[in-house]
Amino acid sequence: MSRVVTLKINGQDVSGREDETVLQVARENGIEIPTLCHLEGLSNVGACRLCLVEVKGVSRLLPACVTRVSEGMEVTTHSERLERYRRMIVELLFSEGNHVCSVCVSNGHCELQDTAIQLRLDHIGMPYRFPVRQVDASHSRYGLDPNRCILCTRCVRVCDEIEGAHTWDIMGRGINSQLITDMHTPWGESETCTSCGKCVQICPTGALFIKGKSVAEMTKRPDFLPYLAMMRNRKNGS
Amino acid sequence: MSKKKIATIWMDGCSGCHMSFLDIDHRLLDLADLIEIVHSPIVDHKDFPPDVDVTLVEGAVSSDEDYEKILKVRARTKILVAMGDCAVSANVPAMRNRFTPKALQEAVYLAPNMANPQLPHGTVPILLPRVRPVHEVVKVDVFVPGCPPSNDTLFYVLSELIHGRMPDLSDKTRFGA
Numbered sequence: 332m333s334r335v336v337t338l339k340i341n342g343q344d345v346s347g348r349e350d351e352t353v354l355q356v357a358r359e360n361g362i363e364i365p366t367l368c369h370l371e372g373l374s375n376v377g378a379c380r381l382c383l384v385e386v387k388g389v390s391r392l393l394p395a396c397v398t399r400v401s402e403g404m405e406v407t408t409h410s411e412r413l414e415r416y417r418r419m420i421v422e423l424l425f426s427e428g429n430h431v432c433s434v435c436v437s438n439g440h441c442e443l444q445d446t447a448i449q450l451r452l453d454h455i456g457m458p459y460r461f462p463v464r465q466v467d468a469s470h471s472r473y474g475l476d477p478n479r480c481i482l483c484t485r486c487v488r489v490c491d492e493i494e495g496a497h498t499w500d501i502m503g504r505g506i507n508s509q510l511i512t513d514m515h516t517p518w519g520e521s522e523t524c525t526s527c528g529k530c531v532q533i534c535p536t537g538a539l540f541i542k543g544k545s546v547a548e549m550t551k552r553p554d555f556l557p558y559l560a561m562m563r564n565r566k567n568g569s
Numbered sequence: 570m571s572k573k574k575i576a577t578i579w580m581d582g583c584s585g586c587h588m589s590f591l592d593i594d595h596r597l598l599d600l601a602d603l604i605e606i607v608h609s610p611i612v613d614h615k616d617f618p619p620d621v622d623v624t625l626v627e628g629a630v631s632s633d634e635d636y637e638k639i640l641k642v643r644a645r646t647k648i649l650v651a652m653g654d655c656a657v658s659a660n661v662p663a664m665r666n667r668f669t670p671k672a673l674q675e676a677v678y679l680a681p682n683m684a685n686p687q688l689p690h691g692t693v694p695i696l697l698p699r700v701r702p703v704h705e706v707v708k709v710d711v712f713v714p715g716c717p718p719s720n721d722t723l724f725y726v727l728s729e730l731i732h733g734r735m736p737d738l739s740d741k742t743r744f745g746a
Contacts, residue, residue, distance in 0.1 A: 425658075432745025433654050433716030434661060444744060451739045453712035454657050458705060461666040 338404040347400045354382055354395035357408060364408050365417060365446055367535055368483035369396045370553065372560030373492060378484055380420055381446065384408050392416065418450045426457040427506070429464070429478035430536070436549035437537030443481060444536075464509070469519030472542055473531050480510055480538040486530035493559055498524040510538075529555075573622040573731045576608040577652075578642055580635040581662040581700060582628030585717040586653035587611070590625065592720035593727075603731050619645045623730050625652040625723075629659040630706045632694035643707040648730055651709045652723070654716040654744060656702065663700040670696035713738060715746035722746075 333348040340357055347356035352375065357364050367379040377394040384395045387405035395408070407413070424430075424443060432438050467475040484501060487510075491497040498521050502511045512518040531539040533553045540549045579587060587610060591597075607621060608614050617638070624646040630636055643649055654660035665673055673696070679686045703709050713726055713736075722742045729736040 429664070430744075431658075431660060431664065432743075435745065438745040448739075448743050453714055453738060454651070454702070454704060454709070459659065459663070459702070461663060461699065463667045 336400055336402040336404075338400050338402070338406065340406045341408055349400065349402075351400055352396055353384060353386075353393075353398045353400055353404075353406055356400050357395060357406075362408055364395050365449060366396060367442060367446060367481065368485060370485050370489075370533055370556060372556035373485065373488045373533075376484055376488070378482065379424075381417055383413060383416055385410060385413065414450070418452060421447055421450055421452060422455045422457050424481050425452075425455045426459045427462070428480060429461060431478075434546055435479060435537040436540045436544045436546060437479070437551075438547040440547070440550045441537060442535035467512075467518050468542070469517035470521075470524070470526070470542075471519060472526060473518070473528065474540050474542050475510065475512075475518060476538055476540070477510055478538075479536045481536060482508055482510070483535060485533045485535065486510070486539060489529045489533050489556070493556070493563065494525060494527050494529055496523045496525050496527075499530060572605040573603060574607045574618070574620065575604045575623050575625075575727070575731075576606070576617065576621045576642070576646070577610065577625040577627065578608070578617070578638065579610045580626065580628030580638065580656075581631035582653065582655040583661075584610075584627070586625075586627040586655075586723075589717040589720050590652075590723050593724045594720070596724055600727065600731065604727075617641055617645055621646045623648045623650060623727070625650045625727075626656045626703055626709075627652050629655045629662045629700045629702055630697065631662055631700045632696055634694035636697065636706065639703060639707055648710045649703075649708070650711040650713060650726065650730070651703045652713050653718055654714055656709075657704075657712050657714045658744065659700050659702045660716065663702075666699045670698060711736060713742060714744045715742040716744075718742045718746065 333350045335346055336349050337344065337346045340362055345356055345360045354364055365381045367381050369375055375396040377397040380394060382395040383392040385407040386393050432444055464477040487499040487501065490499045498512050500511055501508050502515055503509055512521045513523055531541060532551050533556060537549055606612055607618050624642055626649060630639055651657045655662055674688055678688050713722065715722060725741060726736045
């Protein structure tokens with residue numbers, strides 16, 4: 332049984348189990364921290380850095396999704412500095428890929444778009460890169476448009492941790508990182524993909540979509556995940 | 570009070586933002602005593618006039634003509650408004666950025682189904698290597714995302730600016746709206 336610790340978030344006294352993260356304890360107490368790569372029911376990787384928070388006595392910013400709470404900790408989730416960094420992160424995501432909201436299947440149902448609104452972004456300050464990325468439409472039911480991918484790795488994790496197929500992975504490093512299926516073979520030829528569609532439903536943008544959906548028609552249904560993860564844990568006796 | 574001089578220009582965009590602007594409809598008449606539209610695709614005036622108070626810019630910077638136009642407009646405008654996603658983010662026009670202008674022109678003008686395939690020479694503006702949003706070329710004072718921004722949004726922006734206020738668009742429009 333884990334110990335209960337007490338800490339302060341934004342000056343408010345809160346408590347949580349010592350094996351919980353700052354993000355979990357914040358959300359349990361109704362304190363919202365923006366996230367993109369985090370999804371309840373999957374492991375946390377701290378990829379998007381949107382959940383960065385200030386912790387008193389620590390000079391660098393810490394991602395709330397992978398930082399455990401501890402006794403006496405003092406956390407700040409919203410400040411001018413954090414807002415500036417969060418806006419910068421989202422601007423970098425927009426300038427890195429080719430995010431054309433107006434013609435995207437997920438227009439109006441996109442977590443990246445919603446985050447931009449939440450952070451009051453009205454333009455992207457960094458110069459756009461306009462990378463050349465190929466669409467993979469080889470799967471009979473689903474499509475991958477890497478132009479809209481933010482490399483959150485939710486699809487990689489849901490495929491590995493929940494479906495148990497591990498079809499998805501990331502190839503390359505840094506700015507050259509890209510999402511691949513199997514050994515960088517076309518998705519439609521994948522020997523591991525079960526076509527379950529979990530990756531599509533939990534993708535925060537229009538990068539993974541159901542074929543035949545037109546502009547703004549692709550609504551995602553990620554709600555299955557916490558239940559599935561819970562049942563999986565129960566079956567494993569943890 | 571003298572009337573505010575308003576202009577609109579159209580670069581690489583589909584004219585949808587201008588349609589939305591016209592869709593302000595009878596409310597434009599309410600503003601008629603306060604503004605004078607001195608230059609616009611819908612006004613017969615060739616050269617861009619000096620001392621314009623507010624210019625609404627539709628479209629991305631795509632050709633040598635757009636580039637020269639936006640430099641001149643910026644120099645002659647007090648408040649420059651990027652109207653719509655093409656001006657704000659380069660949007661759909663920028664989808665050609667993965668091709669060179671040469672490859673693009675050959676694909677379009679020398680397509681097998683063209684009746685008289687030939688490359689344009691001197692008759693159309695020269696394409697820049699990359700389509701860019703307006704703020705990557707000149708300073709932009711107000712950003713109005715949306716594809717297109719709604720008539721209500723544009724009416725709000727115009728009303729605020731002619732009364733000397735800066736519009737707050739955070740809850741009114743978004744990329745792709």
